[in-house]
Amino acid sequence: MKSSEAYLVLARKYRPSDFGSVLGQPQAAGLLQNAVAQKRVAHAYLFTGPRGVGKTTVARILAKALNCAQGPTPEPCGQCPSCAEIASSSSLDVLEMDAASHTGVDNIREVIIDTVRLLPSRDRHKIFIIDEAHMLSQAAFNALLKTLEEPPSHVVFILATTEASKIPATIGSRCQRLRFKPISPEALARCLSDVAKKEGLKAEPAALSVIARAAEGSLRDALGLLDQARSFCEDAVSADGVREMMGYLGHETLASLASALLKRDARALAEQLRRAYEDGAEPAQVLRELRSLVEDLYLQKIGAKYGDTIPISVPAGVEISMVSPYFLAFILRKLNAALSELRFGDSPRLVLDLALFGALEGGLDVEGWVARLEALEKGSGGRGQESEESKAEEAAAQSSTLQPPPPDPGPPTPGDEASLLARLVAAVAPDKASLSHALAGATMITRGGDCRIVFSRSFDFEQAKRNQGILAERISSLAGRPVSLTLEQGRGPMESKTGEAPRHTPAPSSSAPSPDPSPPAPDVNDPAMKEALRVFGGSLKVTKKSS
Numbered sequence: 097m098k099s100s101e102a103y104l105v106l107a108r109k110y111r112p113s114d115f116g117s118v119l120g121q122p123q124a125a126g127l128l129q130n131a132v133a134q135k136r137v138a139h140a141y142l143f144t145g146p147r148g149v150g151k152t153t154v155a156r157i158l159a160k161a162l163n164c165a166q167g168p169t170p171e172p173c174g175q176c177p178s179c180a181e182i183a184s185s186s187s188l189d190v191l192e193m194d195a196a197s198h199t200g201v202d203n204i205r206e207v208i209i210d211t212v213r214l215l216p217s218r219d220r221h222k223i224f225i226i227d228e229a230h231m232l233s234q235a236a237f238n239a240l241l242k243t244l245e246e247p248p249s250h251v252v253f254i255l256a257t258t259e260a261s262k263i264p265a266t267i268g269s270r271c272q273r274l275r276f277k278p279i280s281p282e283a284l285a286r287c288l289s290d291v292a293k294k295e296g297l298k299a300e301p302a303a304l305s306v307i308a309r310a311a312e313g314s315l316r317d318a319l320g321l322l323d324q325a326r327s328f329c330e331d332a333v334s335a336d337g338v339r340e341m342m343g344y345l346g347h348e349t350l351a352s353l354a355s356a357l358l359k360r361d362a363r364a365l366a367e368q369l370r371r372a373y374e375d376g377a378e379p380a381q382v383l384r385e386l387r388s389l390v391e392d393l394y395l396q397k398i399g400a401k402y403g404d405t406i407p408i409s410v411p412a413g414v415e416i417s418m419v420s421p422y423f424l425a426f427i428l429r430k431l432n433a434a435l436s437e438l439r440f441g442d443s444p445r446l447v448l449d450l451a452l453f454g455a456l457e458g459g460l461d462v463e464g465w466v467a468r469l470e471a472l473e474k475g476s477g478g479r480g481q482e483s484e485e486s487k488a489e490e491a492a493a494q495s496s497t498l499q500p501p502p503p504d505p506g507p508p509t510p511g512d513e514a515s516l517l518a519r520l521v522a523a524v525a526p527d528k529a530s531l532s533h534a535l536a537g538a539t540m541i542t543r544g545g546d547c548r549i550v551f552s553r554s555f556d557f558e559q560a561k562r563n564q565g566i567l568a569e570r571i572s573s574l575a576g577r578p579v580s581l582t583l584e585q586g587r588g589p590m591e592s593k594t595g596e597a598p599r600h601t602p603a604p605s606s607s608a609p610s611p612d613p614s615p616p617a618p619d620v621n622d623p624a625m626k627e628a629l630r631v632f633g634g635s636l637k638v639t640k641k642s643s
């Protein structure tokens with residue numbers, strides 16, 4: 097440290113001294129200001145909320161507001177002896193008790209019960225601030241109960257706790273309860289930026305964002321981390337420096353991992369994991385960081401932003417528009433499950449590997465399929481205007497097959513059905529995810545204004561039945577005409593009694609029964625296979641289905 101004067105940590109240096117400077121707690125601060133202004137201050141308050149969000153700070157401001165020589169006033173002067181002593185915790189009339197280190201009934205007697213009847217020594221009120229109140233013993237709570245019920249009129253109690261559920265109901269019901277909230281990452285980042293400016297500290301905005309997130313809503317933690325970062329980075333706080341200080345993955349490592357995952361590139365993923373391990377990354381850390389990044393992408397993708405979210409950095413090489421929300425949600429679930437599994441397993445690396453490589457397998461990219469189907473619909477079926485690209489693809493497909501292209505089957509084309517079903521899946525997905533999954537495994541058969549959807553699993557069928565009204569309405573609006581919808585349960589599309597040619601919606605794991613225990617290798621020259629590949633992309637794989 098350059099200066100020889102005692103260094104005051106940022107959290108103490110920037111502790112707010114009036115209600116107006118308290119960040120992110122407008123309800124609590126506003127209510128107390130009004131109470132003071134209208135002289136309706138309760139005799140006991142219970143402040144609840146996570147750590148480091150201003151409970152003790154606000155308790156002291158309230159004490160000042162009540163005891164300020166100019167008061168009582170919602171805007172204490174901060175200068176008078178009462179205000180000054182409260183700020184330095186040396187006021188005789190404002191007693192702060194840390195219940196964590198004074199849990200017993202004797203402490204309560206000594207500090208509170210024996211003194212509560214005495215008049216304040218100088219100021220208007222005697223104020224007891226009991227921090228970490230949930231730590232008091234049962235006997236201590238009991239001893240407090242009576243005083244709390246009918247305190248002398250000059251007394252105000254402020255109990256603060258991070259664990260509201262541990263406060264006995266008998267105590268809670270005698271207090272007016274104020275909830276303190278975690279402070280948003282944006283507000284934390286702004287506050288950090290202000291403090292850095294006041295301190296003449298150079299800090300990259302990205303570095304402050306990393307700190308703001310790591311602080312998980314606590315301003316004390318955020319300021320503490322900024323303190324640490326200042327020493328760690330030697331006065332120019334960089335994002336990389338902060339990440340290193342926190343033991344995080346390097347930004348590039350994280351970006352490459354995410355990129356490999358989102359592109360479903362198993363080889364690149366294996367390579368990036370190897371590097372991360374070489375750099376000494378902990379599996380739990382990798383999982384947490386990936387989860388937080390994928391969560392950002394997911395929220396952005398589905399348009400669910402909370403407030404003005406800190407801008408996220410999409411990993412290099414990842415085209416966010418190409419990733420479906422289904423896939424992102426699938427990855428999130430995998431990562432989440434892996435994190436809880438870590439607590440019980442004894443091989444964190446195995447858990448991480450299984451989660452990441454397992455994530456490559458799933459997540460229905462329904463949107464992607466719909467887009468492809470729509471492109472196909474526009475470009476094929478003898479309806480003119482084929483795109484150059486699809487013509488070229490068609491030509492390539494035909495050049496390597498001896499058979500002519502299959503004739504146009506005429507209306508209704510199975511492609512229409514598949515497309516309609518896929519669009520229906522996408523249409524219900526945003527508000528009925530499980531219904532959309534049920535539909536994704538079903539078969540649609542249309543004829544004229546009639547539409548049948550056949551489900552192979554009774555569970556899916558039941559779910560669809562419960563939502564028949566919604567389905568009928570959506571399908572009519574998708575088809576652009578009234579459609580009469582019938583839902584059926586069948587044993588599988590291939591066993592459909594009718595002679596029609598039903599199509600399964602595209603799904604990575606088709607539930608079509610395969611009676612042959614060892615199916616033949618897929619024939620990539622089969623025109624049907626070619627068409628499927630052209631429409632859905634990906635590669636062919638034989639899956640044995642255990643009966």
Ligand SMILES: Nc1ncnc2c1ncn2[C@@H]1O[C@H](COP(=O)(O)OP(=O)(O)OP(=O)(O)O)[C@@H](O)[C@H]1O
Nearest residue numbers: 107110111118119147148149150151152153315316
């Ligand atoms: N809402 C806030 N506005 C401004 N600064 C805050 C706020 N909350 C916390 N701080 C900063 O964090 C420090 C600690 O806050 P405070 O002691 O009030 O937290 P707390 O809620 O009582 O936490 P704990 O439950 O851990 O006791 C303060 O000195 C201040 O610098």
Ligand SMILES: [Mg+2]
Nearest residue numbers: 151152227256
């Ligand atoms: Mg506190």
Ligand SMILES: [Zn+2]
Nearest residue numbers: 164173176179
């Ligand atoms: Zn004052």
